[in-house]
Amino acid sequence: MATMTLAEHVVDGPGGYTGIDATPEWAQEVRRLAAARNATILAHNYQLPEIQDIADHVGDxxxxxxxxxxxxxxxxxxxxxxxxxxxAKILSPDKTVLIPDQRAGCSLADSISADELRDWKAEHPDAVVVSYVNTTAAVKALTDICCTSSNAVDVVASIDPDREVLFLPDQFLGAHVKRVTGRQNMHIWAGECHVHAGINGDELTAQARSHPDAELFVHPECGCATSALYLAGEGAFPADRVHILSTGGMVDAAKAATSNQVLVATEIGMLHQLRRAAPGIDFQPVNDRASCRYMKMITPAALLRCLADNRDEVQVDPDVAAAGRASVQRMIAIGNSGGGE
Incomplete structure (x- = not known):
């Protein structure tokens, strides 16, 4: 009787692929399959720790x-x-791009469609469209300049001050950019990441006051970013210990942190990289329930299935990809491409 391969233990359930744990046998098989397929494995900072640990590269x-x-x-x-x-496909059109579970969506990217953006542009025909990279390829194709959370201020500041700006889709990042730039002719789409929006100001204020010696790392997508700046501005918390950062910026800041404890307001997967970057610091989530179920759909079973069966391939229409690539390249040309998100 033939012995089942490890990949044959994968089970497709309503919450994603299961049936396999991140054992040494799993890691060995993932590595073998990646080498056989001439593949590199990339993992976002919000992925499960075992996925981050097997990846060739982790980041924004x-x-x-x-x-x-x-x-x-x-x-x-x-x-x-x-x-x-x-x-990744937009920037690597000639390569094969796979995602371990094509059902892993994003509430922020889904908060604006290409048709909605076309209608918004029609209402402001002379405006410059600035889209966060957390958008679909179709939205990027209708965008003038993309941005990341680490360079959004620079991107908006580079635009003629007399031109209207349509900023999308994240309302909290948009509010942060408007506050920093002081730009009044900036319209902000009312989108949000459900995970970051759920990290509220009351939680952050309570955590900050109960940990007065900690530093605060706050992602600008969070609903509590304004509260963090308010605490600093009112003197309730030292301003030099409040940091509004992209996830890539958080890793850099962790290595330079001087406090023994850091409160982190972003998706909890980020804690794994921060603890690896600065193992001597106590990193604690502002909200320990801030977990993205879409990110967590990339399970050990999903990754093994993807490599074993060469699934699921991501395709982008060549014309859409070309237009989207131009919006990303315009951002890079400004001189600060950021660290990702």
Whole structure:
């Protein structure tokens, strides 16, 4: 009787692929299959720890897409959500891009469609469209300049001050950019990441006051970013210990942190990389329930299935990809391509 292969233990359930744990046998098989397929494995900072640990590269969405474009391997396995794999395909049109579970979507990317953006542009025909990289390929194709959370301020500041700006889709990042730039002719789409929006100001205020010696790392997508700046502005918390950061910026800041404890307001997968970057610091989530179920759909079973069966491939229409690539390249040309998200 034939022995079942490890991949044959994969079970497809309503919450994603299961049936396999991240054992040494699993890791060995993933490595073998990746080498056989000439593939490199990329993992976003919000992925499960075992996925981050098996990856060749871990980082922010745009940073990983740029790594994909430069990688010698011909196959990219993007462990993240669907728009991230699309961005990798946009920047690597001649490579095969796989996502371990094509059902891994994004509430923020889904908060604006290409048709909605066309209608919004029609209402403001002379405006410059600035889209966060957390958008679909179709939205990027209708965008003038993309941005990341680490360079959004620079991107908006580079635009003629007399031109209207349509900023999308994240309302909290948009509010942060408007506050920093002081730009009044900036219209902000009312989209949000359900995970980041759920990290509220009351939680952050309570945590900050109960940990007065900690530093605060806050992602600008969070609903509590304004509260963090308010605490600093009112003197309730030292301003030099409040940091509004992209996920890539958080890793850099962790290495330079001087406090023994850091409160982190973002998706909890980020804690794994922060603890690896600065093992002597106590990193604690502002909200320990801030977990993205879409990110967590990239399970050990999903990754093994993807490599074993060469699934699921991400395709982007060539014309859409070309237009989207131009919006990303305009951002890079400004001189600060950021660290990803």
């Amino acid at each position: 969405s745009l940073a990983l897409s740029r790594i994909a474009a430069a990688a010698p391997e011909r196959t990219i396995v993007f462990c993240g959500v669907h728009f991230m794999a699309e961005t």
